[in-house]
């Protein structure tokens with residue numbers, strides 16, 4: 001189902017024309033911000049230099065650190081009189097980032113959320129429990145407005161009080177829930193303890209945290225739902241900039257509102273479609289806080305095949321952060337690629353460690369991975385076969401020869417919170 005069929009299925013030529021006119025508008029809007037006046041003049045670029053979409057490469061990047069330095073209103077392009085709402089990011093490291101919205105910004109964001117929710121089959125007949133934070137975090141209010149716009153019955157449950165959340169699902173006949181994947185698992189656990197089967201639930205939207213395909217399977221089984229991935233960040237209004245359709249094969253990015261590029265995070269160079277790198281986003285219709293080439297730090301790639309749903313353009317689900325990237329013998333390697341490869345091999349578990357050394361001026365990568373318990377007492381020949389299979393799969397995925405060591409189940413460190421699976425022993429590069 002389409003909320004806005006014309007825009008969701010716009011043809012390539014029309015889209016490019018729209019993107020170009022909106023990019024020119026955004027560059028002009030950004031000129032209201034001192035940071036961009038200076039950045040454009042440093043880069044020797046004027047708004048008139050943007051004549052085609054590829055000219056975006058002439059424009060400078062914007063980094064998260066720039067936004068932090070602009071605290072609180074350094075990136076505001078309109079008078080405060082025109083701002084109708086302020087959100088902030090959580091600010092786990094240093095000052096939070098402030099995001100301001102005009103009335104039109106809120107309207108555009110609402111439209112995108114409405115597209116997303118209708119794209120996964122939700123309608124005015126659905127009862128939508130919105131279990132995301134409603135405060136300064138963009139998740140709660142962002143979804144709230146879009147779901148109301150479709151005409152859904154919205155329950156602004158926010159987070160916490162899990163037993164009450166489950167009672168509401170049962171008592172109000174909730175058909176769709178929106179929360180973080182980790183809260184989804186918690187809900188499932190508490191529902192199981194309470195003996196609730198969550199019968200009415202059919203659909204779940206998960207976002208705000210990375211989550212794997214195996215977690216999707218577990219969430220779907222335990223909550224009895226079809227689960228969809230939601231991507232966004234407050235710099236792009238909030239949630240909903242990218243969303244899975246019913247095919248669940250990558251995230252649709254709303255190209256009329258966001259111009260995307262994939263760059264090599266080490267060099268800043270633009271990569272061809274299909275190659276994995278850092279997602280860079282230029283929002284095209286943001287009034288209060290226009291951004292130019294915002295480096296998201298998220299790693300993905302552009303999917304070039306057409307989606308059967310008929311909508312344009314997709315990116316792969318996010319696969320890690322640019323900060324985690326390793327450069328091994330000139331090849332960019334993301335730990336998430338290793339994890340992804342190992343998860344597909346039944347002979348090994350999901351615990352691994354990566355060591356990087358420089359031996360005789362050459363980078364060497366060693367991957368230690370725990371054997372699956374079922375294979376642990378196998379014959380030596382079996383172990384050699386497994387070792388070769390794992391090394392072959394890693395070579396295929398990374399295009400890189402590595403040393404693979406199989407270790408005893410349970411012998412590698414376990415991590416609470418963010419895992420530190422990579423030990424780079426190469427020291428400083430001069």
Ligand SMILES: [Zn+2]
Nearest residue numbers: 245247307309
């Ligand atoms: Zn699709």
